[in-house]
Amino acid sequence: AQRVTQPEKLLSVFKGAPVELKCNYSYSGSPELFWYVQYSRQRLQLLLRHISRESIKGFTADLNKGETSFHLKKPFAQEEDSAMYYCALRTFGNEKLTFGTGTRLTIIP
Amino acid sequence: DVKVTQSSRYLVKRTGEKVFLECVQDMDHENMFWYRQDPGLGLRLIYFSYDVKMKEKGDIPEGYSVSREKKERFSLILESASTNQTSMYLCASTPGGGAGQPQHFGDGTRLSIL
Numbered sequence: 001a002q003r004v005t006q007p008e009k010l011l012s013v014f015k016g017a018p019v020e021l022k023c024n025y026s027y028s029g030s031p032e033l034f035w036y037v038q039y040s041r042q043r044l045q046l047l048l049r050h051i052s053r054e055s056i057k058g059f060t061a062d063l064n065k066g067e068t069s070f071h072l073k074k075p076f077a078q079e080e081d082s083a084m085y086y087c088a089l090r091t092f093g094n095e096k097l098t099f100g101t102g103t104r105l106t107i108i109p
Numbered sequence: 110d111v112k113v114t115q116s117s118r119y120l121v122k123r124t125g126e127k128v129f130l131e132c133v134q135d136m137d138h139e140n141m142f143w144y145r146q147d148p149g150l151g152l153r154l155i156y157f158s159y160d161v162k163m164k165e166k167g168d169i170p171e172g173y174s175v176s177r178e179k180k181e182r183f184s185l186i187l188e189s190a191s192t193n194q195t196s197m198y199l200c201a202s203t204p205g206g207g208a209g210q211p212q213h214f215g216d217g218t219r220l221s222i223l
């Protein structure tokens with residue numbers, strides 16, 4: 001069975017500093033990876049997915065199949081980035097997602 | 110824009126009660142999901158439905174059942190509520206028909222079982 005690991009429950013970063021939220025997965029096939037974000041008092045929403053290869057709100061994530069990782073990065077943190085971040089995996093042909101345990105990111109002014 | 114609506118934001122029930130959580134989506138999506146969200150545990154799938162009257166167990170179905178009589182509505186039922194079912198419950202939907210479609214979530218229902 002597939003598994004998603006987010007090793008950091010809490011992460012605090014100063015405003016303007018680089019941010020990296022770690023995500024590792026275990027799955028023998030070719031996965032589809034996502035990052036979801038939940039801002040305070042808002043619903044969970046898609047931030048980005050690896051097949052799109054795009055930057056959203058300054059965040060990027062690259063799928064590294066050799067290291068089975070999909071780390072989320074941003075070069076300069078902003079206060080509005082404070083939120084809960086979840087990494088998720090979907091296997092081919094499957095509609096279900098497997099989520100990691102989440103990382104709460106706090107940006108220190 | 111997809112709208113997934115959960116009927117209650119907050120709900121307080123007593124141990125042993127039968128509890129219904131309702132979810133409605135307005136985009137004719139085929140797939141609907143129920144998760145529970147707990148600190149340190151992330152989101153865990155309870156049940157999944159890929160069509161009307163069709164359902165599939167997720168990772169933690171024990172103590173729960175679901176109903177999907179109409180395409181737009183997916184209900185989560187706690188047959189006999191227990192205190193360990195106190196949690197945030199999230200509903201989500203996707204169009205279906207293949208990979209690449211993100212899940213759209215509701216605002217969640219924070220359920221407390223006393």
